[in-house]
Amino acid sequence: MKKLNIRVCFALLACAPMIAATALGDDPQAEIDAGFVAFQRGDIVAAINHYTTAAESGSADGQARLAWILDQSEQNEDAVKWYQAAADQDHADGQYGLGEMYAKGEGVEKDEAVAVEYFVQAADNGHEQARRVLINAYNKGLFGLQADPAKAAEMQRRLDARQAAGDDE
Secondary structure (H helix, E strand, O other), X not given: OOOOOHHHHHHHHHHHHHHHHHHHOOOHHHHXXXXXXXXXXXXXXXXXXXXXXXXXXXXXXXXHHHHHHHHHOOOHHHHHHXXXXXXXXXXXXHHHHHHHHHHHOOOOOOOHHHHHHHHHHHHHOXXXXXXXXXXHHHHHOOOOOOOOXXXXXXXXXXXXXXXXXXXXX
């Protein structure tokens, strides 16, 4: 029986995650699921690898998740790129994330009007936090919007009704 070289064994072990990721690569949802599991156990590098594979395959969900991690890591230009890719596919999390980037001027030039456009798109796609941001903006006159408590109250009623009905639309 042949003995395995210890260096070869370590090299194979080091490559195992990449081999596993490649095996999942044809299934973006499997990559997203694996990325979520990796993120939950605190393995951000593996989560990024899985989400990148999903994002590069065109998955809007993978793009938005990757963008969020990059955003939290202050890799703002890359985050904007992936949020934009997801937003271009009408993905609510991508739209919301891109709105936040424009509102803060992170990775892009600050533009509150563009931020509001993305918040509205996300809200129209059922994103609850985007709805809350807009309600607050109309209550307080934020993002260059005119304070409009009546509009804020109407948005709040719609949000409450959707939540009571369990409806994301």
